[in-house]
Amino acid sequence: MTATPFDLDDELLARAAWSALAEPGDANAGALVAALGPSRALHWLRAADGDAETVRRAIDALVERFPLPRTGARALSAAVARWGPRLGDLDPRRELQVLRSLGGVLVTPGTPWWPDGLDDLGASTPPCLWVRGDPVLPGASARSVALVGARASTAYGNHVAGDLAAGLAAREVTVVSGGAYGIDAAAHRGALRADGTTIVLLAGGVDRAYPAGNAELLSSVVERGGSVLSEVPPGGAPSRWRFLQRNRLIAALSRGTVVVEAAWRSGALSTANRASELMRPVGAVPGPVTSMASAGCHRLLRDGAAVCVTDADEVVELIGEIGRDLAPDRRVDDRPADGLDPDVRRVHDALPIRLGAPLHQLAREAGLSEAEVRGALGTLELVGIAVRHGPGWRKATPQARRHDVTDG
Amino acid sequence: MTATPFDLDDELLARAAWSALAEPGDANAGALVAALGPSRALHWLRAADGDAETVRRAIDALVERFPLPRTGARALSAAVARWGPRLGDLDPRRELQVLRSLGGVLVTPGTPWWPDGLDDLGASTPPCLWVRGDPVLPGASARSVALVGARASTAYGNHVAGDLAAGLAAREVTVVSGGAYGIDAAAHRGALRADGTTIVLLAGGVDRAYPAGNAELLSSVVERGGSVLSEVPPGGAPSRWRFLQRNRLIAALSRGTVVVEAAWRSGALSTANRASELMRPVGAVPGPVTSMASAGCHRLLRDGAAVCVTDADEVVELIGEIGRDLAPDRRVDDRPADGLDPDVRRVHDALPIRLGAPLHQLAREAGLSEAEVRGALGTLELVGIAVRHGPGWRKATPQARRHDVTDG
Numbered sequence: 099m100t101a102t103p104f105d106l107d108d109e110l111l112a113r114a115a116w117s118a119l120a121e122p123g124d125a126n127a128g129a130l131v132a133a134l135g136p137s138r139a140l141h142w143l144r145a146a147d148g149d150a151e152t153v154r155r156a157i158d159a160l161v162e163r164f165p166l167p168r169t170g171a172r173a174l175s176a177a178v179a180r181w182g183p184r185l186g187d188l189d190p191r192r193e194l195q196v197l198r199s200l201g202g203v204l205v206t207p208g209t210p211w212w213p214d215g216l217d218d219l220g221a222s223t224p225p226c227l228w229v230r231g232d233p234v235l236p237g238a239s240a241r242s243v244a245l246v247g248a249r250a251s252t253a254y255g256n257h258v259a260g261d262l263a264a265g266l267a268a269r270e271v272t273v274v275s276g277g278a279y280g281i282d283a284a285a286h287r288g289a290l291r292a293d294g295t296t297i298v299l300l301a302g303g304v305d306r307a308y309p310a311g312n313a314e315l316l317s318s319v320v321e322r323g324g325s326v327l328s329e330v331p332p333g334g335a336p337s338r339w340r341f342l343q344r345n346r347l348i349a350a351l352s353r354g355t356v357v358v359e360a361a362w363r364s365g366a367l368s369t370a371n372r373a374s375e376l377m378r379p380v381g382a383v384p385g386p387v388t389s390m391a392s393a394g395c396h397r398l399l400r401d402g403a404a405v406c407v408t409d410a411d412e413v414v415e416l417i418g419e420i421g422r423d424l425a426p427d428r429r430v431d432d433r434p435a436d437g438l439d440p441d442v443r444r445v446h447d448a449l450p451i452r453l454g455a456p457l458h459q460l461a462r463e464a465g466l467s468e469a470e471v472r473g474a475l476g477t478l479e480l481v482g483i484a485v486r487h488g489p490g491w492r493k494a495t496p497q498a499r500r501h502d503v504t505d506g
Numbered sequence: 507m508t509a510t511p512f513d514l515d516d517e518l519l520a521r522a523a524w525s526a527l528a529e530p531g532d533a534n535a536g537a538l539v540a541a542l543g544p545s546r547a548l549h550w551l552r553a554a555d556g557d558a559e560t561v562r563r564a565i566d567a568l569v570e571r572f573p574l575p576r577t578g579a580r581a582l583s584a585a586v587a588r589w590g591p592r593l594g595d596l597d598p599r600r601e602l603q604v605l606r607s608l609g610g611v612l613v614t615p616g617t618p619w620w621p622d623g624l625d626d627l628g629a630s631t632p633p634c635l636w637v638r639g640d641p642v643l644p645g646a647s648a649r650s651v652a653l654v655g656a657r658a659s660t661a662y663g664n665h666v667a668g669d670l671a672a673g674l675a676a677r678e679v680t681v682v683s684g685g686a687y688g689i690d691a692a693a694h695r696g697a698l699r700a701d702g703t704t705i706v707l708l709a710g711g712v713d714r715a716y717p718a719g720n721a722e723l724l725s726s727v728v729e730r731g732g733s734v735l736s737e738v739p740p741g742g743a744p745s746r747w748r749f750l751q752r753n754r755l756i757a758a759l760s761r762g763t764v765v766v767e768a769a770w771r772s773g774a775l776s777t778a779n780r781a782s783e784l785m786r787p788v789g790a791v792p793g794p795v796t797s798m799a800s801a802g803c804h805r806l807l808r809d810g811a812a813v814c815v816t817d818a819d820e821v822v823e824l825i826g827e828i829g830r831d832l833a834p835d836r837r838v839d840d841r842p843a844d845g846l847d848p849d850v851r852r853v854h855d856a857l858p859i860r861l862g863a864p865l866h867q868l869a870r871e872a873g874l875s876e877a878e879v880r881g882a883l884g885t886l887e888l889v890g891i892a893v894r895h896g897p898g899w900r901k902a903t904p905q906a907r908r909h910d911v912t913d914g
């Protein structure tokens with residue numbers, strides 16, 4: 099191991115170092131840092147890094163004192179071999195310098211800004227977050243929803259993602275997504291359009307816009323009170339592995355995850371799975387069955403892995419507390435005979451529109467007794483939708499609706 | 507009561523008479539006919555019809571001998587008063603004559619053509635079915651699906667209904683629906699298009715096409731091996747009550763019910779509810795959330811009252827036996843690194859495309875040990891997607907895909 103010219107005992111630096119050493123989601127790193135603290139874990143690693151015998155001895159000494167959860171001596175030995183190649187030119191001060199030049203902040207566990215939700219990730223909780231924009235927002239978002247979906251989205255998906263995001267923003271719900279093309283971008287933009295806050299979780303470093311075409315969008319998010327963050331230090335390239343691991347952060351930072359459009363196999367489904375594993379609710383937006391871009395959403399619905407959501411109210415209900423945040427009942431135009439007893443409705447249906455029909459004819463028509471028809475007519479007359487006409491009865495247009503063209 | 511010039515002891519005539527006397531779904535009629543048989547029930551009714559005292563005495567005599575299920579003396583008394591108005595000009599020979607002139611047949615319980623599924627309706631089992639076209643089909647349809655939905659359907663809904671029906675017909679599944687405009691018509695037409703069989707359940711008599719605009723469609727169904735049927739005698743007008751009751755027959759005649767498009771409040775949802783009550787599976791076809799014509803389907807999905815179905819295979823799986831009729835897995839184009847161990851994939855992702863990278867650089871990039879990278883490269887070389895290049899390794903296009911334009 100080459101010299102590490104930075105202060106290993108500075109916890110912030112040590113956490114930054116761990117985020118550079120270990121790939122996202124490395125449970126061995128998480129367990130080690132949780133057991134020793136980031137600085138002592140670094141000291142230990144520096145001592146352990148060497149030939150097989152050195153590693154073995156360091157691990158033996160360690161496991162004697164700390165029962166490492168979710169890992170074992172064997173796995174730790176493999177992990178040391180993985181971290182080793184990166185120990186050489188490790189210097190987190192460099193990455194922190196880049197972050198600060200962008201106005202960013204490193205947010206670490208145990209500080210007030212740390213998002214509690216991330217701790218649900220257990221040993222795969224990231225050692226720190228590299229944050230541009232508002233560093234408080236991710237931790238303050240008690241009400242946040244991940245809107246995720248296909249990069250190859252359709253106009254329909256973009257429209258729905260934007261509308262949902264705007265609706266959520268209007269209800270003071272923070273919109274979390276991955277900053278990708280397609281649904282992600284539409285979600286971030288929808289939140290901004292409604293003057294809401296939105297969080298972008300990148301798979302690579304926050305110094306590089308990925309995809310480059312969304313650079314302006316990421317800047318807007320930062321400028322307009324949102325956050326752009328990553329568990330990977332500046333300079334880190336997004337890789338397939340990091341995208342998958344990033345999805346666990348999206349799920350963990352949100353009260354619930356909604357998939358807007360997703361192909362049969364899509365990264366968005368992995369975010370949904372992560373949310374389920376974290377016991378967070380998952381929603382899926384349906385779409386035309388003729389659209390392959392909705393096949394993943396329908397798959398989630400078919401498997402019972404997601405609740406069908408169609409508007410912002412239903413999304414708020416998804417993440418809301420029981421008894422609060424219930425989606426309002428749909429308003430539908432009441433028809434005059436609605437809410438009446440079925441027998442009374444049967445009499446109303448049997449009433450002619452123009453010429454009155456006598457009681458016995460109405461009884462035969464409706465399949466009711468004359469007494470029942472007489473009673474029903476009383477109700478219908480009271481409601482104002484039946485009137486006497488000659489020796490019988492006919493339908494009447496209720497007073498309030500007399501000029502209503504669509505009444506029937 | 508006026509004279510009834512027909513033979514009350516002819517069971518066929520007696521059942522036809524009951525279908526004219528009682529409105530669809532009348533559980534009192536069902537219980538009485540089940541207890542006494544249709545003829546004795548008619549004799550009893552003729553004797554009971556009169557003043558309050560006559561009715562009371564007839565009922566007392568009856569309940570002494572028969573414990574009438576799901577009904578009581580009070581309810582039966584009300585029912586007698588309902589049937590009374592229709593006893594006057596009752597003559598089922600007239601309606602049977604009309605049916606026969608149309609080439610139709612009266613199908614009754616206990617005969618081989620009777621659809622077993624209807625018996626699940628208990629006391630509201632219809633006394634008989636007035637059938638045009640193939641009288642055997644409804645009873646023979648062990649594999650049948652109801653495709654129901656909005657009259658005010660969209661082009662999308664009509665397209666999907668037609669496609670589902672054609673797909674079901676191709677799988678020898680009979681398509682059951684209500685003969686209405688919109689989804690119903692599209693379903694019947696789709697089945698005919700694929701040379702399949704389809705059953706139309708009308709709310710009014712089979713002698714009158716309702717709606718009139720579908721007269722030609724109903725004729726086609728009859729001509730092409732399907733059936734048009736009703737529990738209401740010829741001449742019977744469709745009423746709102748009869749539409750609702752007709753829906754229970756659609757549900758009972760089918761192994762499962764699929765709602766293709768339905769507004770937030772729609773008659774099709776009542777068919778779905780009836781199917782659920784009969785423990786038959788219910789499916790719903792999703793659509794754009796921007797389409798009010800799909801709101802009812804999404805409601806069923808949200809409430810967990812229906813399974814999301816998107817094609818004929820999934821519908822067949824819905825009604826199929828467990829372990830048989832599973833919808834085939836979606837085919838997706840495999841990508842070269844699919845199915846590999848995640849660590850191996852990480853190495854593949856870290857490989858450059860043009861110039862080879864040395865082992866130690868790949869290890870740092872992938873966050874793995876050099877030993878792991880070495881092992882992974884062995885696998886990748888074997889699969890044919892990594893090659894040595896100079897002092898290092900790079901990605902390779904697998905042999906079989908060399909000419910594949912979309913490969914990446």
